[in-house]
Amino acid sequence: MARRALDAFAGDEPVVVPSGSCAAMVRHAYPELFAGTPDESRAVDLADRVFEFSQYLAREDLAPASAASGSVAYHDSCHMLRILGERESPRRAIAGVAGLELVEMEGRDVCCGFGGTFSVTHPEVSGKLGEDKARNAAATGADELVACDASCLLHIAGRARRCGIPLRVRHLAEVLDS
């Protein structure tokens, strides 16, 4: 699959990904995955020009003209924060939305428990962490929880509904599109 991606994204254009985790996979793991293979240089090349969505906005100094009202909490997804090192770009993008307030929540940089296959290998631990995340987000009183990884949000929203915690979620790009 990764080799397919190298073919599909050949060239020299920047590649923008709406997921911190996917961007981190290409940026951090592709070079290791293809190390010592004929595709190594292509993997390193793609790693250098892949950007997470908000990262790209910040890099190109782009500010979509969006407006909203109310408040959002932001979930620092793990690979976004700890592999890409992106804490500020998404917050800057939220701050750029006229009329929208960012509320910081407790445990904002703690894993939501999704973790890819972890969510089905250890569903109970995953569910506990998802519940913690949903409760912390709901406790801020913000109108919705925003993140740069749809998979985290899918898990958090699903767990919130199962636990009866009222919580709306949206991807950052959807917030900027309003």
Place this chain on the structure above:
Amino acid sequence: MSERRPVSYEDVTGSLRERARDALADAELGGNLKASSASWAAGRARMGEAHPFAEMRDRGREIRRRSVRELPELLDLLEQRVVEAGGVVHRAADGADACRYVARLAHDRGASLVAKSKSMATEEIKLNEALEEAGLRVVETDLGEWIIQLAGDHPSHIIAPAVHLNKDQVADLFATESGAPVPREREALVAHARRRLREVFAAADIGISGVNLAVAESGTVCVVENEGNGRLVTALPRVHVAVMGMERVVRSWSDAAHILQLLPMAAIGDDAAGYVNLITGPRRDDEADGPEEFHLVVVDGGRSALRGTEFEEALDCIRCGACLYSCPMWRSIGGQAYGSPYSGPIGAVLTPLLEGPTSPKAAELPFMSSLCGACHDACPVKIPLHDLLVRARAVAEPPGRGRDRLAISLWSRLWSTRAGYAATRVGARIGARLLGRRGWLSRLPGPGRAWTEQRDLPTRWPPRP
């Protein structure tokens, strides 16, 4: 031929998932873990303000990488210096070898009582069991270790073994041990333990300690502790045996000074430990106290085989326990669910490496992680634990692994073609329409079951609560 004994505990049963489920159901455990993790995090936050921790980590990593690279030479130098100082060095190929050496020594000296200070290496090689089988009485003198010895428990944390218990639970254990009621206040409990343990220090024939760090250039072992029991164990009995994993060595005092500062910063959020015992050989003629004999047991136990492999950095670990406290999984289930002396991220990497990737119990451990990377951020020597966990998964063979591999390879083949990817999208859409109720799915069949055991699945995006 070296026999490979399991590192994980044989009395721990059930699958990791079952043990995790039991731990999650234990509300008292959850509270204890939450309190201890929060207290660690507060300490770390203080450290972050007071010290250039980022730079210290870089230097720590450089020291540990270099030490592991030079390991054979450093061990030769260490042995030479220890012998020059009047000590005896035994290089043990594995845990069984190390246990035999100590048991024989105890037998030859006619010992009956052994006092121990905290040591993960002896926990790994199951030294207590081996000595008890040889007819000796073994008493742990670190407060936490004594508590879990009384409870018949396994340690739940590398440096805080009884962190899963609270003071009321401890008071009950003390009362049972002494056969009389014990006050429940924290200070009174500590005073009680001190009184009981003083009797042991005075009577012990052999003291056994771990080693936090060995300094090759002077043949010194460093035993770091906060209770003073380590000093008594290494100084009062006639014989002192120090047991170390072979990687626990640095070349110089300049390297050692840095690691000895980094260790308490990472472990307890303090820039100095209560006691740092520096031991170079047995008592000399002009000295008033100290043991008559000093033995250093250096355990390989699968470590040397890791050098030069993609797992080598696991040997950099200084056993501070920071990755455990930082790990959302460890904080949720505690250390005992792992079933190994080494729990949390480093335990999930190290246990299968030391025990062998085909051991079913150890092979489950690398999967107890969401790969969130908090452990890497917490590690004072910057071990890329999340990468090691991924590599450990690649070689692990837990039960059901063949089925998972097949599923993933089919998935990969399906999504490698445009038509296959499109087909799953269409299939998902049809399935969502057929099974969804008001934008949500609450029960999925087959491979989706594990998902809906814990959560609903939105069939519309953004989902409406």
